[in-house]
Amino acid sequence: MDKFKAIIDNKEIETTSYLDIMDPTTGEVYGQVSALNAEEIDLAFKAAKSAQKDWEKLGVEKRTELLIKWRDLMLENEEDLATTMMHEIAKAYKDCLTEIRRTAEYIDLTIAEYNDMEVLTFDKNSKGVTEDIHAEYKRIAKGVGVAISPFNYPVNLTVSKLAPGLLTGNTFVYKPATQGSIVGIKITKLAVEAGIPAGVLNVVTGRGRDIGDVIVTNPLIDFISFTGSVPVGRRLMEISSSKDLVLELGGKDAAILLDDHNLEAIAKDIVAGAYSYSGQRCTAIKRVITTNSIADKLTPFLKDEVSKLSVGLPSENPIITPMIDMKSADFVTDLINDATSKGATLVYGGTRDKNLLTPTLLDNVTVDMNVAWEEPFGPVLPIIRIETVEEMIKVANKSNFGLQTTVYSRDIDKAYSVAEQLEVGTVNINRRTQRGPDVLPFLGVKDSGFGVQGIKETIISTTRYRGIIIKK
Numbered sequence: 001m002d003k004f005k006a007i008i009d010n011k012e013i014e015t016t017s018y019l020d021i022m023d024p025t026t027g028e029v030y031g032q033v034s035a036l037n038a039e040e041i042d043l044a045f046k047a048a049k050s051a052q053k054d055w056e057k058l059g060v061e062k063r064t065e066l067l068i069k070w071r072d073l074m075l076e077n078e079e080d081l082a083t084t085m086m087h088e089i090a091k092a093y094k095d096c097l098t099e100i101r102r103t104a105e106y107i108d109l110t111i112a113e114y115n116d117m118e119v120l121t122f123d124k125n126s127k128g129v130t131e132d133i134h135a136e137y138k139r140i141a142k143g144v145g146v147a148i149s150p151f152n153y154p155v156n157l158t159v160s161k162l163a164p165g166l167l168t169g170n171t172f173v174y175k176p177a178t179q180g181s182i183v184g185i186k187i188t189k190l191a192v193e194a195g196i197p198a199g200v201l202n203v204v205t206g207r208g209r210d211i212g213d214v215i216v217t218n219p220l221i222d223f224i225s226f227t228g229s230v231p232v233g234r235r236l237m238e239i240s241s242s243k244d245l246v247l248e249l250g251g252k253d254a255a256i257l258l259d260d261h262n263l264e265a266i267a268k269d270i271v272a273g274a275y276s277y278s279g280q281r282c283t284a285i286k287r288v289i290t291t292n293s294i295a296d297k298l299t300p301f302l303k304d305e306v307s308k309l310s311v312g313l314p315s316e317n318p319i320i321t322p323m324i325d326m327k328s329a330d331f332v333t334d335l336i337n338d339a340t341s342k343g344a345t346l347v348y349g350g351t352r353d354k355n356l357l358t359p360t361l362l363d364n365v366t367v368d369m370n371v372a373w374e375e376p377f378g379p380v381l382p383i384i385r386i387e388t389v390e391e392m393i394k395v396a397n398k399s400n401f402g403l404q405t406t407v408y409s410r411d412i413d414k415a416y417s418v419a420e421q422l423e424v425g426t427v428n429i430n431r432r433t434q435r436g437p438d439v440l441p442f443l444g445v446k447d448s449g450f451g452v453q454g455i456k457e458t459i460i461s462t463t464r465y466r467g468i469i470i471k472k
């Protein structure tokens with residue numbers, strides 16, 4: 001059994017306690033990672049703190065060089081990283097590779113974006129300035145960051161926090177999700193191999209519910225970037241020692257159809273948006289809202305598309321793979337059973353083999369059913385039939401989530417007017433909900449998040465202004 005050790009101060013940590021990492025496809029243990037205790041986690045923060053000033057002083061050119069080296073090493077090792085990821089999170093192998101390549105591109109874009117950012121300056125010709133001064137405001141590192149990532153994009157959603165923060169001179173304590181810890185340790189090792197100095201990037205592993213509180217309450221934290229579920233996000237809001245938080249949480253993204261234009265193509269777009277990686281994506285389409293007459297025409301197209309989805313093992317590159325664990329699969333099954341017992345129509349699917357669920361389509365879902373409101377994080381899509389646009393907006397907005405929505409319509413003005421009334425971070429018109437392109441700001445409102453991610457926004461959120469004003 002391979003053991004993967006946490007890395008603090010560029011050294012592998014010897015622990016007596018290890019945590020099993022399951023392969024969701026086989027149900028067997030795939031490897032083990034260090035289960036750190038509170039003292040070891042404290043060491044990680046001390047290492048990050050003591051490395052930070054020198055890392056900042058090293059200068060952005062050198063840091064850029066090191067990040068490029070890190071990117072190159074990730075690409076050179078993409079097959080190993082993708083294979084590890086496939087075993088840890090049961091994502092299709094080709095999607096694991098895509099994630100690594102997208103992450104490499106993210107690093108390039110981060111460097112390009114940083115180079116384009118201008119220093120803010122003022123002088124006596126500036127609006128509102130009468131004194132003869134030269135003032136400049138540069139963005140400098142905040143200090144020690146905590147990066148906590150979820151299981152579903154263990155490389156991308158980690159590096160999208162780390163790369164902007166590291167480039168700008170911060171150091172990190174990084175906590176990967178349990179499923180995703182091995183690949184998390186592997187990318188940290190590659191950072192060490194790239195030459196990132198000791199203490200700059202420390203990976204701490206252990207079960208979130210056991211060590212989460214210890215991590216987020218450390219007094220040396222300057223800022224936290226978290227992606228994961230609402231309950232953990234809420235807890236961070238309550239207890240973390242730093243209130244400088246960016247939280248990217250769950251979603252219940254709706255696809256609202258205003259007319260019956262182009263339904264066949266829209267059905268393809270919705271199914272791709274709802275079911276890829278078995279729906280285990282924050283921006284997956286998680287409900288369809290439309291009128292009776294549109295649903296009557298749309299549902300057969302959706303059924304046809306869903307029935308074509310490939311189901312199988314991650315190594316075979318299907319769309320639907322086993323869910324992350326049995327508990328999550330049980331949760332989705334319960335949602336399906338609750339809906340059908342209250343009168344929803346099971347249009348397709350509804351069966352399972354352990355944690356491998358057939359993609360499931362439910363029609364005639366009503367607002368008294370749990371699947372109308374809960375985030376399934378699995379391969380099930382409910383269709384909710386609503387007769388007026390006003391009521392559609394009301395139901396869309398009644399969700400506690402507010403990540404994204406898609407509005408499909410041939411009438412862009414009408415779709416735009418609906419978009420302006422939706423309580424979400426981003427509305428897509430005639431385009432499925434999704435994260436990216438990565439240069440766009442990415443945010444959720446209500447329970448979906450706090451703060452903004454995206455390349456420029458993460459550079460901003462991991463830095464602060466330092467103003468220097470010279471009297472002439």
Ligand code: NAD
Pocket residue numbers: 148149150151152153157175176177178207208209211212213215216227228229230232233235248249250251281282283375377403444448449
């Ligand atoms: P999770 O909340 O269970 O875990 C996320 C991370 O938090 C993991 O690293 C976990 O170990 C850690 N953690 C657990 N308990 C903790 C605690 N008490 N203190 C600190 N950290 C703790 O989420 P998950 O199951 O890994 O991911 C699925 C969720 O993430 C879904 O709700 C999904 O919508 C959301 N998500 C959101 C986005 C986004 O950008 N909005 C992206 C991907 C996933």
